[in-house]
Amino acid sequence: MRRIAFICLMALTACGDVTTTTSPSQQPARPAAQNANTLPSNAALAQFKAVVANVEPVAERECLARTTGLNCDFRIVVDDRPNQPPNAFQTVDKSGRPILAFNLALIGSVRNRDEMAFVMGHEAAHHISGHLARQQNNAMAGAIILGGLAAITGASQGAVQNATDLGASVGARSYSKDFELEADALGTVITKRAGYNPMRGAEFFTQIADPGDRFLGTHPPNAKRIETVRRVNDSL
DSSP: OOHHHEEEEHHHHHHHHHOOOGGGGSSOBTTOOOOTTTTOOHHHHHHHHHHHHHHHOOOOHHHHHHHHSOOOOEEEEEEOOOOSSSSSEEETTOOOOEEEEEEHHHHHHHHSHHHHHHHHHHHHHHHTTHHHHEEEEEHHHHHHHHHHHHHTTOHHHHEEEEEEHHHHHHHTTHHHHHHHHHHHHHHHHHHHTTTTOOOHHHHGGGGGOOOOOOOSSOOOHHHHHHHHHHHHHHHO
16 A cells, blocks of 8 residues: 655645645535544544555556546545645646545544545546546636626726636536536445445435535535435446
8 A cells, every 4th residue: 555645735735746726616515513623533544544545446447447648646645734624635736646635634524434435436536537627628618708708898907807717617617516426426436346335435425514406506415416326336
């Protein structure tokens, strides 16, 4: 098993080692009940390391089997900044190597190895599915469209910039729910092939507030996500 890096993502970003390009729509909903000041127990950290050992090679095999020319050498890191709410996300470093990051509060908030494996598989699936690049393309398209419309109507420079920013935000969010469901589906495959129970893992959703089906919301309803996991799990 590769050594798990305990890092401060803020410091790494400052020195340029990690490009934190993940937008809010790529970040999983956070367990509302978890106290951000609570550090994970030794047992929780041992659980995390055990899950990494099993999930990482499966995620890399799935990545190699499903993609061409994509960097599939996952680096799994722990963000050890204190007082952060539970969070996990996927990004890439400056060389394009995929990073799966989990903070201490998230590691302490999962209730079992199945939940940890599912969250890890979900984040790996974002990379395999190319969601970062697709989201960036959507944001660029939205920025060009709204910014261009503002420009041709004779809007001021400030108004054009505001329209461009709004277009980028709307564009980035436009398919975010679909991306989450895609990551849930592939994450189910990775979780099961790593030896864990995806349905038990998907119970992680019961810890977080249901986002409902809001216009331009970044996450689909929890029930829809659990149904996606059930459907894919039954097909395996």
